[in-house]
Amino acid sequence: MSQALKGQRILLCVGGGIAAYKSLELVRRLRDAGAQVQVAMTAGAQQFVTALSFQALSGQPTRTSLWDSAAEAAMGHIELARWASRVLIAPATADLLAHLAHGLADDLVTTLALATTAPISVCPAMNHIMWKHPATQANLATLRARGVQVIGPEDGPLAEGESGPGRLSQPDAIVAALAGAVPADAPVQGPLAGLHVVVSAGPTYEDLDPVRYLGNRSSGKMGFAVAQAAARRGAAVTLVAGPVTLETPPGVTRVDVRSAAQMRAAVFGAFPADIYIGAAAVADYTPRMPAPNKIKKSSESLALDLVRTPDILAEVAASEQPLKLVVGFAAETENVAEYARGKLIAKRLDLIVANRVGIPDGGFESDRNAMTAFWKEGQREFPCAPKTELAEALVELIGERLRA
Ligand code: PMT
Numbered sequence: 001m002s003q004a005l006k007g008q009r010i011l012l013c014v015g016g017g018i019a020a021y022k023s024l025e026l027v028r029r030l031r032d033a034g035a036q037v038q039v040a041m042t043a044g045a046q047q048f049v050t051a052l053s054f055q056a057l058s059g060q061p062t063r064t065s066l067w068d069s070a071a072e073a074a075m076g077h078i079e080l081a082r083w084a085s086r087v088l089i090a091p092a093t094a095d096l097l098a099h100l101a102h103g104l105a106d107d108l109v110t111t112l113a114l115a116t117t118a119p120i121s122v123c124p125a126m127n128h129i130m131w132k133h134p135a136t137q138a139n140l141a142t143l144r145a146r147g148v149q150v151i152g153p154e155d156g157p158l159a160e161g162e163s164g165p166g167r168l169s170q171p172d173a174i175v176a177a178l179a180g181a182v183p184a185d186a187p188v189q190g191p192l193a194g195l196h197v198v199v200s201a202g203p204t205y206e207d208l209d210p211v212r213y214l215g216n217r218s219s220g221k222m223g224f225a226v227a228q229a230a231a232r233r234g235a236a237v238t239l240v241a242g243p244v245t246l247e248t249p250p251g252v253t254r255v256d257v258r259s260a261a262q263m264r265a266a267v268f269g270a271f272p273a274d275i276y277i278g279a280a281a282v283a284d285y286t287p288r289m290p291a292p293n294k295i296k297k298s299s300e301s302l303a304l305d306l307v308r309t310p311d312i313l314a315e316v317a318a319s320e321q322p323l324k325l326v327v328g329f330a331a332e333t334e335n336v337a338e339y340a341r342g343k344l345i346a347k348r349l350d351l352i353v354a355n356r357v358g359i360p361d362g363g364f365e366s367d368r369n370a371m372t373a374f375w376k377e378g379q380r381e382f383p384c385a386p387k388t389e390l391a392e393a394l395v396e397l398i399g400e401r402l403r404a
Contacts, residue, residue: 006034006388007388009035010084011037011038013112014039014041014049015091015109016046016095017044023171026090029174031059040109041054081115081118082117087112089109090151090174098135119149119181120143121150122150124136128165132164154167192230192233192235195275196275197238199223200242202243203215203283204280205283206309211294218280218365220241222329222369223280224239224249227252230398231249240255260310263312272321272322285307285309325351328343328353330355336356351374351397354374370384
């Protein structure tokens with residue numbers, strides 16, 4: 001499968017035609033291709049399929065009206081238009097195409113189309129006579145001239161029993177056409193362009209002797225995903241990685257370390273930076289004196305003499321570095337929100353991302369996670385999703401907090 005849609009933020013606008021049922025499948029296919037999807041529906045579309053179905057499939061609230069104050073409070077339509085890296089309109093009825101061609105903005109979907117700077121693709125679906133009508137063809141020519149990608153329609157049997165061009169393209173064909181229009185590894189323009197972001201990821205290993213160490217179960221997946229998401233938004237990213245087996249994300253500068261002390265040195269060595277994101281699971285304790293030779297099995301029990309490691313995150317937040325934002329993670333097995341808020345205050349952070357660890361579907365090692373971000377005046381839930389998707393959403397939030 002093409003990687004072109006991976007991490008793309010696709011705003012799927014659904015128009016009012018019977019083919020709207022195919023757009024449910026389209027959401028699935030887009031997510032399978034690694035895209036995040038948010039859905040907006042016209043009033044007509046809501047006559048054919050429900051907002052709830054799209055919400056269940058996209059994992060995001062479906063937007064149905066320009067005048068929904070609750071939805072606007074969560075993410076205003078202008079913000080949603082900016083969020084999108086691509087806008088896909090499927091099905092696009094003859095009426096919707098006419099609105100788009102003439103720049104009319106009298107409902108949510110047409111307003112979003114006018115308010116976005118993202119590339120737009122339309123997937124027409126209508127009766128074959130409406131499709132062939134000179135007015136429709138003139139509107140399509142206008143849209144094409146403006147750089148809008150037109151996908152389909154297909155020729156074949158139509159809902160009303162006739163046959164001809166006007167069938168919505170199949171979801172797989174739409175995804176393939178969309179992917180073909182996105183250059184591979186296209187950077188998603190975003191709020192981090194031009195900024196230097198330092199991310200820590202993975203575990204640290206604290207050596208007990210030449211053959212043993214104290215470590216933890218962090219795989220680095222979360223931190224690497226965050227580094228990749230930041231790089232895709234134009235940031236220069238330095239990734240300070242503990243011992244992990246992951247590949248370096250494209251465009252990211254990586255510094256490999258082993259212990260907490262080495263991680264601290266590498267983080268401060270990477271400064272100056274605009275943003276620090278501490279996703280690493282740094283050991284809290286390290287042996288006071290690693291044994292020079294292998295510790296021999298001599299007595300029934302063994303007590304380790306451990307001392308505290310430097311708290312890198314707290315030191316960064318308290319330092320004189322001209323950072324715009326310091327973001328920590330909190331890995332907790334209980335009282336997640338309470339402990340995370342405590343760390344936000346105690347370490348004087350701008351943002352903390354709390355996740356439950358010690359569970360099978362999330363936290364350490366898993367490809368998926370669920371998180372809650374806390375800042376002084378608010379919080380945001382990120383329901384369970386692949387870490388790559390969460391990282392994209394987190395980087396968006398970081399962009400918002402930078403602008404706040
Ligand atoms: O790597 P994965 O397998 O994908 O798992 C992801 C993760 C669970 C490791 C990640 O999501 C996460 O929660 N990372 C932080 C883990 C952690 O050490 O949490 P903490 O609550 O113990 O520490 C709080 C914060 O202080 C963290 O930002 C940590 O990087 C930082 N810290 C902690 C101790 C220390 N000596 N120095 C630090 O900078």
